[in-house]
Amino acid sequence: MRVFWADGYDAASIDRLCRATGMPRASLYQDFGGKEGLFLAAIAHYVETRIGPVADALEPSGSLDADLSTYFARVVALATDDSQTPGCLISCVLAEVAGANDTFRLELDRRFTALEDRIAQRLDHEVASGAVTDTRALAGMLAAVSRGIMLRARSGAQAQDLDKIARVAVRASAREIV
Amino acid sequence: MRVFWADGYDAASIDRLCRATGMPRASLYQDFGGKEGLFLAAIAHYVETRIGPVADALEPSGSLDADLSTYFARVVALATDDSQTPGCLISCVLAEVAGANDTFRLELDRRFTALEDRIAQRLDHEVASGAVTDTRALAGMLAAVSRGIMLRARSGAQAQDLDKIARVAVRASAREIV
DNA sequence: ATAATTACAGAATGATCGTTCTGTATCTTG
DNA sequence: CAAGATACAGAACGATCATTCTGTAATTAT
Numbered sequence: 001m002r003v004f005w006a007d008g009y010d011a012a013s014i015d016r017l018c019r020a021t022g023m024p025r026a027s028l029y030q031d032f033g034g035k036e037g038l039f040l041a042a043i044a045h046y047v048e049t050r051i052g053p054v055a056d057a058l059e060p061s062g063s064l065d066a067d068l069s070t071y072f073a074r075v076v077a078l079a080t081d082d083s084q085t086p087g088c089l090i091s092c093v094l095a096e097v098a099g100a101n102d103t104f105r106l107e108l109d110r111r112f113t114a115l116e117d118r119i120a121q122r123l124d125h126e127v128a129s130g131a132v133t134d135t136r137a138l139a140g141m142l143a144a145v146s147r148g149i150m151l152r153a154r155s156g157a158q159a160q161d162l163d164k165i166a167r168v169a170v171r172a173s174a175r176e177i178v
Numbered sequence: 179m180r181v182f183w184a185d186g187y188d189a190a191s192i193d194r195l196c197r198a199t200g201m202p203r204a205s206l207y208q209d210f211g212g213k214e215g216l217f218l219a220a221i222a223h224y225v226e227t228r229i230g231p232v233a234d235a236l237e238p239s240g241s242l243d244a245d246l247s248t249y250f251a252r253v254v255a256l257a258t259d260d261s262q263t264p265g266c267l268i269s270c271v272l273a274e275v276a277g278a279n280d281t282f283r284l285e286l287d288r289r290f291t292a293l294e295d296r297i298a299q300r301l302d303h304e305v306a307s308g309a310v311t312d313t314r315a316l317a318g319m320l321a322a323v324s325r326g327i328m329l330r331a332r333s334g335a336q337a338q339d340l341d342k343i344a345r346v347a348v349r350a351s352a353r354e355i356v
Numbered sequence: 357a358t359a360a361t362t363a364c365a366g367a368a369t370g371a372t373c374g375t376t377c378t379g380t381a382t383c384t385t386g
Numbered sequence: 387c388a389a390g391a392t393a394c395a396g397a398a399c400g401a402t403c404a405t406t407c408t409g410t411a412a413t414t415a416t
Binding site for chain 1: 183184185186187188189263264265269270271273274275276277278283284286287290312314315316318319321322323324325326327329330332333334335339342343345346347349350353354
Binding site: 010013014015025026029034035 | 372373374375376377
């Protein structure tokens, strides 16, 4: 997973992947069918271990403001904590290969939609006790900001600068909902 | 340029690039020094011909709301108008290779910063006659939304859905500035 | 006209690629 | 114990890669 994240899909060689996973070549083909299958498995693992905790911040446990702040703090941390793996496997690597590979494009759409659903769910929880608004579009915007933050981290941006962006987004959400 | 945009950096072969540009192999090496140089030239051309017109919408010519709406309409159009080249050369292709190549990472940082500067400039123009606010962070957020929209387009999203996201972002900006 | 220079098609080069295969060691079963 | 199955290191395979080189045709200069 980290090799794909750091180097990209095409630049990640089977040799390198075997070494990094400690898995023999024959087993890789037997278990995953090839490079494509291994990549999809890496993404599933990334979603479970990295995106999962980020999205869990969206469980209603405090005010919307506090939950979104926690969510974005985790987004920024995920994107910047390890200089070897800047940004996001999905937004930076899967997105590139999605251009010419339909399997990957569908996977990208699926993963993006899942995050937006999660955000919209949290917003719906707030709206149920508030004003009528288009939570789906707001969720789309918050997801877009998250991805923009991931990309900015890939270019070398510091966490404190990304935190500022996140704060604007959280503020905007509060205003949109109220 | 379109080959890199559609296929990605590593998947774009020199053969394919020569055919697409109508340029003989020897000339490509003579003029650009190699694949890396050609890619950077393609990015410069993309910035001039595609990002340029988008950013020009930020010249103060109407209300901030109107200018940002025009800007985002162009972002969405750039990202979705041609199904062969979905998304953005910079946010989808350059960002991927930036992970393991410092030249590309610096270029990504440069291009991202340039767009943020442009947006901040437009916001400063508005603030000069209004309230005090952190235009840099707001510009960062608007740029992040733009990139998020580009990525969402790469996954196959339709323009009308992306327009909704843009509208939320424009509304948020108006509120932040006033 | 001839000689020199330029432009270009495509071959050559050395390397790398993803996938499949082979041989050997180890483990399991009867 | 022997036979069969499994796991694995790494070679083989056919293909592709980016870069450099070669030979030839076209153009330019004298």
